Amino acid sequence: MIVDLLKKRCSIRKFKQMTIPQDTIDYIIEAGRLSPSGGNEQPWVFGIVNDNELINKIAIAAYNQKWISSAPLVIVLCTTIVEDERGARNIQVSRFPKFKNEILNMSKQLYSKLNSEEHQSKIPGTNMVLAALEHGIYSTWVSYFNVNEVAGLLNLPPLYIPSEILVLGYPEGEIKPKIKKKKEEIIFINSYKKDDPSDYI
Numbered sequence: 592m593i594v595d596l597l598k599k600r601c602s603i604r605k606f607k608q609m610t611i612p613q614d615t616i617d618y619i620i621e622a623g624r625l626s627p628s629g630g631n632e633q634p635w636v637f638g639i640v641n642d643n644e645l646i647n648k649i650a651i652a653a654y655n656q657k658w659i660s661s662a663p664l665v666i667v668l669c670t671t672i673v674e675d676e677r678g679a680r681n682i683q684v685s686r687f688p689k690f691k692n693e694i695l696n697m698s699k700q701l702y703s704k705l706n707s708e709e710h711q712s713k714i715p716g717t718n719m720v721l722a723a724l725e726h727g728i729y730s731t732w733v734s735y736f737n738v739n740e741v742a743g744l745l746n747l748p749p750l751y752i753p754s755e756i757l758v759l760g761y762p763e764g765e766i767k768p769k770i771k772k773k774k775e776e777i778i779f780i781n782s783y784k785k786d787d788p789s790d791y792i
């Protein structure tokens with residue numbers, strides 16, 4: 592049951608020196624492969640990194656998050672940058688009309704990196720985290736890293752950027768899921784009650 596799995600989930604930063612079997616890695620990747628994406632574009636490739644030396648270098652590129660080095664597996668979720676970003680810009684203008692000028696004037700180079708394609712890899716990543724957990728494998732998301740350096744380590748072609756990193760393994764030590772906000776704090780029914788209209792974007 593998905594909610595039961597989610598109740599067990601927590602970020603783990605210390606791993607047993609135990610290799611993850613290939614069929615389990617395949618299962619995790621399958622969960623990512625089947626993910627939804629806008630227009631079914633599937634704008635991603637997944638880098639499966641099981642080489643200790645390379646994992647170590649990724650840890651350094653993640654601003655020296657040394658704990659990453661203890662993991663037997665790292666999955667680098669990469670997104671493809673859309674070469675012609677005008678369609679994506681127009682979608683963002685429809686979503687945020689107040690920022691039309693800023694969106695349209697941003698340099699092509701910066702826009703293509705920041706555009707929403709990048710964030711789509713959160714969906715396959717989330718599915719992978721759950722599939723891994725079914726096999727007793729815990730993980731931690733990492734987005735604090737130098738994108739250029741990681742791209743270089745993986746020899747990624749220019750139109751691919753690493754958008755998120757998943758660090759996975761069998762947990763060592765205590766597993767303690769964090770306390771999450773109560774339902775009452777995070778939902779509203781039909782309409783959010785707010786007095787100040789300036790709060791709206």
Ligand SMILES: Cc1cc2nc3c(=O)[nH]c(=O)nc-3n(C[C@H](O)[C@H](O)[C@H](O)COP(=O)(O)O)c2cc1C
Nearest residue numbers: 600601602603656731732733734735736755768769
């Ligand atoms: C998108 C994203 C990026 C994250 N980046 C990092 C990171 O760079 N380093 C790290 O140690 N934890 C990172 N985390 C883990 C969060 O700190 C963690 O999810 C949060 O504290 C909640 O704890 P929980 O995952 O145990 O519920 C990241 C989490 C998310 C969702």
